[in-house]
Amino acid sequence: MTAASTWSACAALVRRDLILVWRRRGDALNPVLFALMVIALFPLALGPEPEVLRRIAAGVVFVALLIAGLLALDTLFRSDYEDGSLEQLVLSPHPLSLLLACKIGVHWLTTALPLIIVAPLLGELLHLPAEVRWVLVGALLLATPLLSLIGAVCVALTVGMHRSGMLLALLVLPLYVPILIFGAGACNAAALALPHAAPLLWLAAALVVALVVAPLACAAALRISLS
Amino acid sequence: MNILTLWFHKLGSPPTFYRIAGWLMPWCYGLALVTGVAGLYGGLVQAPADYQQGDAYRIIFIHVPSAWMGLFGYFFMAANAFVALVWRIKLSEVLAMASAPAGASFTFITLVTGSLWGKPMWGTWWTWDARLTSELVLLFLYLGVIGLYHAIEDRRQAARAAGFLALVGVVNVPIVHFSVNWWNTLHQGSTVRLFGPSSIVPSMLWPLLLMAIATHLWFFGTVLARTRTGLLEVDGGKDWVRRIVLADDAGPSAPAASERSHV
Amino acid sequence: MHASPDHERPPLLEARGLAFARNDEPVFGPLDFALHAGEVVLIEGDNGSGKTTLLRVLSGLLAPGEGEIRLQGEPLTLAAIAPQVALLSHANGLKPELTTLENLRFAAGLNGVRPGISPPTALAGVGLSGYEDVPTRRLSAGQKKRVALARVLLAPVALWLLDEPYANLDLDGINLVNRLLENHANRGGAALITSHGAYAYTSGRPRSIPLNPNAVLGGNSSSDASEPAASKSISAGAAPTSQQERVR
Amino acid sequence: MSDFLAMGGYGGYVWGSYAVFFIVLAIDALAPRAQRRRVLSELRGRLLRRRPRPTQVP
Numbered sequence: 001m002t003a004a005s006t007w008s009a010c011a012a013l014v015r016r017d018l019i020l021v022w023r024r025r026g027d028a029l030n031p032v033l034f035a036l037m038v039i040a041l042f043p044l045a046l047g048p049e050p051e052v053l054r055r056i057a058a059g060v061v062f063v064a065l066l067i068a069g070l071l072a073l074d075t076l077f078r079s080d081y082e083d084g085s086l087e088q089l090v091l092s093p094h095p096l097s098l099l100l101a102c103k104i105g106v107h108w109l110t111t112a113l114p115l116i117i118v119a120p121l122l123g124e125l126l127h128l129p130a131e132v133r134w135v136l137v138g139a140l141l142l143a144t145p146l147l148s149l150i151g152a153v154c155v156a157l158t159v160g161m162h163r164s165g166m167l168l169a170l171l172v173l174p175l176y177v178p179i180l181i182f183g184a185g186a187c188n189a190a191a192l193a194l195p196h197a198a199p200l201l202w203l204a205a206a207l208v209v210a211l212v213v214a215p216l217a218c219a220a221a222l223r224i225s226l227s
Numbered sequence: 228m229n230i231l232t233l234w235f236h237k238l239g240s241p242p243t244f245y246r247i248a249g250w251l252m253p254w255c256y257g258l259a260l261v262t263g264v265a266g267l268y269g270g271l272v273q274a275p276a277d278y279q280q281g282d283a284y285r286i287i288f289i290h291v292p293s294a295w296m297g298l299f300g301y302f303f304m305a306a307n308a309f310v311a312l313v314w315r316i317k318l319s320e321v322l323a324m325a326s327a328p329a330g331a332s333f334t335f336i337t338l339v340t341g342s343l344w345g346k347p348m349w350g351t352w353w354t355w356d357a358r359l360t361s362e363l364v365l366l367f368l369y370l371g372v373i374g375l376y377h378a379i380e381d382r383r384q385a386a387r388a389a390g391f392l393a394l395v396g397v398v399n400v401p402i403v404h405f406s407v408n409w410w411n412t413l414h415q416g417s418t419v420r421l422f423g424p425s426s427i428v429p430s431m432l433w434p435l436l437l438m439a440i441a442t443h444l445w446f447f448g449t450v451l452a453r454t455r456t457g458l459l460e461v462d463g464g465k466d467w468v469r470r471i472v473l474a475d476d477a478g479p480s481a482p483a484a485s486e487r488s489h490v
Numbered sequence: 491m492h493a494s495p496d497h498e499r500p501p502l503l504e505a506r507g508l509a510f511a512r513n514d515e516p517v518f519g520p521l522d523f524a525l526h527a528g529e530v531v532l533i534e535g536d537n538g539s540g541k542t543t544l545l546r547v548l549s550g551l552l553a554p555g556e557g558e559i560r561l562q563g564e565p566l567t568l569a570a571i572a573p574q575v576a577l578l579s580h581a582n583g584l585k586p587e588l589t590t591l592e593n594l595r596f597a598a599g600l601n602g603v604r605p606g607i608s609p610p611t612a613l614a615g616v617g618l619s620g621y622e623d624v625p626t627r628r629l630s631a632g633q634k635k636r637v638a639l640a641r642v643l644l645a646p647v648a649l650w651l652l653d654e655p656y657a658n659l660d661l662d663g664i665n666l667v668n669r670l671l672e673n674h675a676n677r678g679g680a681a682l683i684t685s686h687g688a689y690a691y692t693s694g695r696p697r698s699i700p701l702n703p704n705a706v707l708g709g710n711s712s713s714d715a716s717e718p719a720a721s722k723s724i725s726a727g728a729a730p731t732s733q734q735e736r737v738r
Numbered sequence: 739m740s741d742f743l744a745m746g747g748y749g750g751y752v753w754g755s756y757a758v759f760f761i762v763l764a765i766d767a768l769a770p771r772a773q774r775r776r777v778l779s780e781l782r783g784r785l786l787r788r789r790p791r792p793t794q795v796p
Contacts, residue, residue, distance in 0.1 A: 256767070271742075272742070276746060281745075281746040281747070281748060282745035282746035282747075282748050282752060283745070283746070283748035283751055283752060285745065285752050286751065286752055286755045289755060289756060289759045290755070293759070328766065328769065329766055332762050332763065332765070332766040335762060336758060336759050336762050336763075339755070339758045340755040340758060340759065343751045343752075343754050343755045343758075344751065344755065346751060347748055347751055445763060445767070448767065449766050449767050449770060452767070452770035452771070452774070453770045453773070455770075455774070456770055456773050456774040456777050459774075459777050459778070459781065460777050463781055463784065468781065469785060471778075472778055472781045472782050472785060473785070475778050475782075
């Protein structure tokens with residue numbers, strides 16, 4: 001009897017999830033559209049003065065991306081739970097945390113990365129200062145994986161529920177607060193020409209910790225909610 | 228097994244704890260009322276008005292103990308959740324979930340009284356300083372734990388999931404505090420100090436401490452009450468619960484008799 | 491094939507005093523039974539009698555409330571059981587967007603494959619050759635069930651736990667399931683299956699033992715008889731051949 | 739007495755705070771009683787549901 005190596009199991013999972021996203025590629029752009037709509041609402045509400053928009057640009061982009069990510073988070077385990085694939089993952093002979101890390105990685109790649117790519121564009125709509133643009137992208141590159149990892153733990157806890165949307169937001173948002181503060185704070189500091197490396201380094205440190213701990217926590221949470 | 232572990236084992240068994248909690252609960256409530264009345268007398272009548280804040284400072288006699296209890300309740304809950312998840316002790320699961328509503332109540336009181344104190348003192352109901360923001364996040368964490376607990380059908384599974392969330396949240400509170408502190412240094416300005424440079428005088432201190440004791444006792448009173456109910460729920464099919472239910476069945480008209488039979 | 495199971499070795503799967511409760515309301519058990527290599531055992535019961543829960547406990551998805559499960563004589567841990575069990579549950583575990591072959595290839599990548607079989611041959615083995623490139627969502631319920639069975643067939647495991655394998659299948663499909671089970675038993679594997687009994691065991695009198703509180707297959711439980719389970723029973727088919735005959 | 743109630747002009751804030759304190763804590767203490775009653779009646783129902791079975795089923 002040939003057992004599959006953990007490596008090939010992870011590869012199979014990543015491949016399958018990527019194919020699935022490709023087959024449902026119409027849905028893949030939803031977070032980007034959502035973020036764009038949110039961004040468009042702010043000038044309409046606050047007036048078109050570039051001065052006002054410039055001050056809030058980084059924060060608004062951050063919040064819009066955070067909420068778009070939150071909406072996408074629900075799809076992380078939803079279909080796998082409903083069609084029974086999640087059980088098969090739990091019953092596979094490989095470490096569940098590793099498989100979940102692959103799933104979270106693919107999810108980040110397909111939902112958060114497009115958002116990061118359009119972020120400078122969204123910033124442009126709000127007259128984001130040019131010197132902040134790359135700080136924003138850098139902060140997002142550090143913050144969005146953190147959001148995905150921490151969010152995944154909360155999704156795992158709510159996975160069996162029918163209407164988990166509001167509850168998921170309630171569980172996730174308090175945990176997102178520090179990430180938002182550091183991420184948007186770094187951009188604001190950059191806009192004021194203040195040193196902004198420290199918050200980015202904090203985010204990086206948190207990301208390293210979360211990369212190790214969050215998949216394990218996610219696996220433990222999933223075992224609890226599948227029981 | 229030595230005496231101590233044996234004693235813990237016995238205390239941890241649901242029927243024993245149910246009985247002990249039933250005996251302890253009235254004492255908690257009673258002593259809380261006594262110390263609370265004494266503390267309030269000291270705080271509202273005896274203590275002099277503050278030379279800067281006038282009489283408005285008297286809110287701290289409930290605000291500060293509530294704030295302590297909000298944090299204490301969270302750590303009590305998280306500690307029990309940890310024990311419950313690691314050693315799978317039923318009593319700890321129930322205790323953790325019983326402390327969530329009490330802690331949330333105290334956190335809510337802290338926010339409202341803080342706001343009522345801030346309006347005359349700072350001229351604003353709310354300010355985004357580290358203390359207030361982390362208190363708000365703490366309330367959301369509590370609500371998340373309670374919400375998750377009630378969203379899951381099976382009581383033990385619900386307690387494990389919500390306890391897990393409580394443990395995830397426990398690292399979050401200091402991080403939020405720290406991050407908001409950093410954020411405020413960036414924005415300058417709205418940092419406010421709860422206490423001025425003046426140190427607190429003894430005539431204000433002892434009512435505060437009495438109120439702290441009272442809120443602790445009240446907290447444990449409600450936690451014990453919820454734990455008793457939770458134990459009945461979790462052990463629903465066991466004989467000791469059946470006896471209590473049947474005894475209660477005999478007399479909603481004679482509550483005293485049923486109380487005696489299962490306390 | 492082993493007409494009589496090999497009783498000298500420790501049983502492939504053994505349950506001792508196994509019970510599960512939700513909100514302290516017993517779902518099944520306490521239950522004692524042993525499953526030897528070469529055996530196929532049918533768990534019979536009404537709706538809500540805990541058959542599915544039993545399979546989920548045995549697969550390691552749910553922790554048993556009381557009692558223990560032993561796998562080849564070793565006490566069960568999740569890590570120990572996962573590589574040795576294939577579970578077919580109500581949810582097929584198939585992605586509707588993927589083709590049948592893609593679904594099986596993923597399962598093969600995740601769990602590995604039994605020697606001498608590959609995703610295409612497994613698909614042919616369940617009578618679906620020619621459907622390799624059809625998206626699974628276009629298949630009928632019975633065809634989806636066959637793909638899920640092909641996934642079980644692929645897995646390099648000795649123990650099959652099949653929840654309602656006969657559901658949605660036509661007569662041909664029912665015969666297919668029985669053939670798969672027989673071959674698996676002949677290889678030295680074992681299977682626990684649930685069914686409403688409508689298709690399997692249409693004739694013959696299977697040994698029927700109450701699920702609660704007494705035991706199955708030679709075990710005996712010492713639990714009190716305070717609550718006779720009127721509607722719950724677990725039935726054991728002794729050997730696959732006799733089962734095959736009964737089904738036809 | 740009215741001085742005491744006025745709290746140096748901050749009466750509304752002070753007494754408002756104390757009112758919130760007592761109301762919330764009273765609810766917090768009364769809720770478990772209601773919950774206990776609910777759980778007991780639920781468990782009683784479960785006992786009644788289960789009890790007839792051994793007598794009625796032969």
